[in-house]
Amino acid sequence: MRHASPAGGAPDGPAPASRALPPPRLVAWETTRACNLACRHCRAEASPEALPGELDQAEGLSLVRQIASWNPPPILILSGGEPLMRRDVFTLAALARDLGVPAVLSTNGTLLDREACGRIRAAGIRRLSLSLDGPDAGSHDAFRGLPGAFASLVAAAELLRSEGIPFQINSTVTPGNIAKLEDTLAAARGLGALAFHAFLLVPVGRAREWDEPFPAPEDYEGALLRLKALEPGMGMEFKATCAPQYQRIGRETGRPSPRAGRGCLGGQGFMFVGHDGACAACGYLPVPAGNLRERGIAEIYETSPLFLALRDRSRYRGRCASCEYWAVCGGCRARAHAEGDCLGGEPLCPHVPAALAASPAGPGGTAAGPAPGGPRAAGDAR
Numbered sequence: 336m337r338h339a340s341p342a343g344g345a346p347d348g349p350a351p352a353s354r355a356l357p358p359p360r361l362v363a364w365e366t367t368r369a370c371n372l373a374c375r376h377c378r379a380e381a382s383p384e385a386l387p388g389e390l391d392q393a394e395g396l397s398l399v400r401q402i403a404s405w406n407p408p409p410i411l412i413l414s415g416g417e418p419l420m421r422r423d424v425f426t427l428a429a430l431a432r433d434l435g436v437p438a439v440l441s442t443n444g445t446l447l448d449r450e451a452c453g454r455i456r457a458a459g460i461r462r463l464s465l466s467l468d469g470p471d472a473g474s475h476d477a478f479r480g481l482p483g484a485f486a487s488l489v490a491a492a493e494l495l496r497s498e499g500i501p502f503q504i505n506s507t508v509t510p511g512n513i514a515k516l517e518d519t520l521a522a523a524r525g526l527g528a529l530a531f532h533a534f535l536l537v538p539v540g541r542a543r544e545w546d547e548p549f550p551a552p553e554d555y556e557g558a559l560l561r562l563k564a565l566e567p568g569m570g571m572e573f574k575a576t577c578a579p580q581y582q583r584i585g586r587e588t589g590r591p592s593p594r595a596g597r598g599c600l601g602g603q604g605f606m607f608v609g610h611d612g613a614c615a616a617c618g619y620l621p622v623p624a625g626n627l628r629e630r631g632i633a634e635i636y637e638t639s640p641l642f643l644a645l646r647d648r649s650r651y652r653g654r655c656a657s658c659e660y661w662a663v664c665g666g667c668r669a670r671a672h673a674e675g676d677c678l679g680g681e682p683l684c685p686h687v688p689a690a691l692a693a694s695p696a697g698p699g700g701t702a703a704g705p706a707p708g709g710p711r712a713a714g715d716a717r
């Protein structure tokens with residue numbers, strides 16, 4: 336059995352030959368790291384200016400063509416940074432439209448005006464996502480690092496509604512807003528969002544430095560149970576994103592989500608393209624899978640050692656490896672990586688897999704064992 340490197344880097348070993356795989360369902364492209372905000376949780380640690388090495392327009396158009404060659408083509412998420420700070424974003428989106436690639440755009444909303452809405456429609460962008468991280472100006476502005484960010488978001492939502500452009504609200508669940516989830520959800524509904532996606536915080540980028548203690552796994556479990564109870568009456572599409580254990584909770588409560596897919600899609604239906612062409616399983620997992628400047632996107636998706644490892648249960652360690660919900664959940668590989676082993680257990684999940692509970696060593700034992708030489712104490716089966 337091959338193992339990930341003890342430091343949690345890219346799993347080693349040669350890549351086997353390419354095999355036919357279904358195309359990914361989603362590709363997120365960090366079109367730029369430039370952003371006009373400085374949010375507390377920013378994975379990209381975005382800055383006011385684009386970083387050197389960003390894929391240029393010709394490289395971006397080539398990427399769109401490569402994505403279009405998958406059948407069916409995945410949804411392309413134009414992300415950032417702030418994608419509206421990339422001058423050619425509508426040229427790139429228009430090519431996606433022409434080639435039949437459904438494109439959506441993830442924005443902080445502060446740069447939207449009527450002209451931008453016209454260009455969004457003309458480029459065939461199907462949906463926007465706006466980020467709301469608290470139910471009111473006090474909480475949202477503090478999180479986003481900009482007084483007036485909440486007012487801007489409300490204005491953006493009103494503008495999109497008046498322009499008939501569908502949008503969803505993305506909300507990161509943090510130590511500061513976990514108690515206000517219901518109010519944030521109500522605020523999203525009040526803004527006229529089509530969908531509400533709750534993201535469990537991943538400690539990467541600026542989120543590595545957080546001045547409040549992180550909630551315990553049991554607190555996150557409680558928040559996800561609250562969301563599960565609210566789901567039928569939400570009046571919007573709902574998705575718990577980067578909360579793979581929500582799939583377990585759906586099954587344990589007898590209420591699986593209507594749009595159920597696997598919990599963690601990283602490398603298994605989803606991939607991320609960084610601003611410089613570096614590909615990863617997702618934007619929160621800083622383990623390299625290959626660079627578009629060296630290999631095609633389909634080759635990376637199909638043969639990267641990282642992606643092959645993520646798809647192979649026998650390569651996992653810790654609780655997730657032994658878990659009866661691995662196939663539908665899988666645990667967050669990025670949070671596991673932040674703990675030292677991207678194939679280890681999900682730190683925010685309190686579930687004790689049946690196989691471990693029944694093992695002679697008890698719940699503290701581990702069928703697959705913690706990562707050898709990893710940072711955890713012996714017997715810690717996370």
Ligand code: SF4
Pocket residue numbers: 537576577578579598599600601605616617618619620666667668669670
């Ligand atoms: S690794 Fe974590 S952050 Fe990345 S897609 Fe999976 S659940 Fe989401």
Ligand code: SF4
Pocket residue numbers: 579580583654655656658659660661664665666667680681684685686688
């Ligand atoms: S132990 Fe891992 S696979 Fe099992 S429910 Fe928790 S996060 Fe998911």
